[in-house]
Amino acid sequence: MSLSYGLCALAPAPWRAAGAGGGGGMRRNFPDSDLQRRLWRSRGFARRGRLVKSRPGDGIAKGVAFALWKQVSKTPRKLSSKSHGLETLESSERELNAPPRNVAIKSAVDERDGLDQCTPDFEPPSEQQRLGSDFNTLVKRFWRVALPYWSSEDKVEARWRLGTVLALTLATTGISVGFNFLGRDFYNALSSKDQEQFLKQLLYYLGAFVGGIPVFVIRDYSRDTLALRWRAWITQHYMARYFENRTFYNIQSQSLIDNPDQRIVDDLNSFTTTSLVFALAIFNAVIDLISFSGILYGIYPPLFGVLIVYSIGGTALSVALGKGLVGLNFMQEKREADFRYGLVRVRENAESIAFYAGESSEINLLLERFNQSFANYSQLLIASRNLDFFTSAYRYLIQLLPAAVVAPLYFAGKIEFGVINQSFSAFNHILSDFSIIVYQFQSISSFSAVVDRLGEFSEILDQQNTLSRPVTYLGSASEAIESSQTEGGSSLRPRISILDRRETIQPVLNGQNESSRKVPLLMMEHLTLNTPQYTSKLVEDLSVVVNQGEHLLIMGASGSGKTSLLRAIAGLWAAGTGTITRFLRSESEGVDRVSRPDNSEAIPGDTANHAVNGAVTSSSLDISQEIFFLPQRPYMVLGTLRQQILYPIWTERGFTSPLSPKSNGPVTSSAYTDATPVGLKPQPSDEELTDVLERVSLGHLMSSCDGLDANVEWASVLSLGEQQRLAFARLLISKPRLALMDESTSALDEENEMLLYGEIKKSGITYISVGHRTTLKQFHSNILKISKLDGGGCNWTFGPLDRKPDLEVMGSPN
16 A cells, blocks of 8 residues: 555646555546635635625525536646645645735725716616526626637637647546556556566556656646636737726726726636636546546446445535535625725825824724624634535545445455556546535635626626717717717616817807807807716706817816816716717818717727718727816826826837737737827927926926836825826827816916916917916916806806916016
């Protein structure tokens, strides 16, 4: 016996000596359940999925359903010897060192101007719906996520690689069958004390190890590289859909799903790797059953019946004992995410907490979240302990069953000693396939959560891209507007129509004489603006025109709807009635384009205008170069100083997608476009970038931050005032026709404020400002005052302002 165990230590990781009888018959096995559980927890793999409340039978339904998907061991294995002489398989260091899951940090949506977050237009799944999906739904969601890649531009390469992995899997099964017969002959020679035959079989064994190990290693490597290639494509595919038509904004502002970033980064990675492991396990199981069932049945038919009864009984008991783990694992993810999120908030708001001297309060709040995680984890340990009692007994009892069944035949002289070893090997091979739920209950439940989350994410992406897709009919503007507000009958709420026009028209504006026509940039006609859920009305029947060179100041009490009006102009909010016309630069075409929800199919990643079911889609790139938004707290991108200034019109040259042909990777998703310069305007030179920094009094950054290629945490390094000036640098370098500025100088002194407005005026940019300072009046031509609605009637007034002093002759502050 000891010799057989010693030989077993020489076996490659995918094989294991067959039970107490030892021998060369090799089989796949599963790691010790306690070790496996610890590894799962260290990676967060067993806690994938959102917070749910388990209903009776949920765990059973998911466990039984995904028993069909087979084993979930994801990485190559290595051997570990224990003191009692039985080997178990450990996860490799790659699993131990896997990075923790990302936790989505949900930034609070700006609640100014009456932002309501009650019931969104697109209803997120209810708590009852989030409790779990049935088997049919999970299967549909699995195919919804999995199929696009295998019919994508990379399908030829993907299918060729998959065929290679399947061929290698067939080879590994053949090697295992060979070891089964080698073990029989080896122990026959040992029991008959035939030293010559023993040495001969020993050499065969060693030769099989040398030839077999590379096949197993190459199979696992090929599988992992295919999973990586699949992940690269599907990540870009989901990112394109996530950013298309501002879907990311709608998901965040309406709280449609939790942690979309976690689903893209972590769940997609788990899905691609685990799906391939499942598929190969199913394929391998079929080959195993064909190969080893005949061997086992030929040795002793009752042994095959014992195996079936043992595996079915063990599966039923493991599901009954472990069903509580599903809900506890989901809950643990939520608890740990809450605790981690609290720590991240401390990092992001460190200065404010320090000013408040709020350290004690923060500690108490964080410890409260940690205690919730601790209490849930204690329950999880108890449930895991109870399951381990059964799985440990189940795992070690199989070492006795084959011997107990076939030993009478050996004692009666009907079989040789080597046949006992052969029965161990075949029995364990088949039992490992039948006992998937027993060995991998937590992993199966976790993968079902991954499929559920990604399927839900995909459905919401499709829904939001349909609802927010900007389209117009090629008829008249009035017909398109009427259609956009009434299509679908009374079941659809009215929506604001956004009309983008390229043809130059010159209407009579603001009561001017017929002869004094001006170039309009923005026209709001009978605009009534509601919160996204139509629970509050912010602006009533607003009609205003903004002409080129006539700067508009919007003032009013906090919460009156000033910022919400900018959202409507930008196309972020569409709840209400009326029309917003945005006049783009005149080009050869004169097409009216109305932004409204439509059911036509999108063309992801395309920045041109395309006909879609008789309509044309409006490019967000066109709008970003015509209308530029400056928020109160500017967005600082992760990148160099050059990227900060070029954002969002241009991206830096030199970036190559990991999926592009130039990097020898797979073909990219059709929804993905390389990050080459996407602006229609020529990209500014370094001299122009340096000059614009000087114009906004940020020239010192070139020396203090080591030039345009400096890459630091800009949101932490720069003060709010410096960030606002950097946002003005973006505006000046982009040179749009119209700028929307939401208290964009609130952190600046009056001198810098005067400097920046003067630079905008000299650049020929027309701007609309929202603010409370009376000093802003001198920089604007007209003023729009909005008050809170109290009863019926209009809540706004519009009129001219006297400008002083003349901005054209202003210089820099001393």
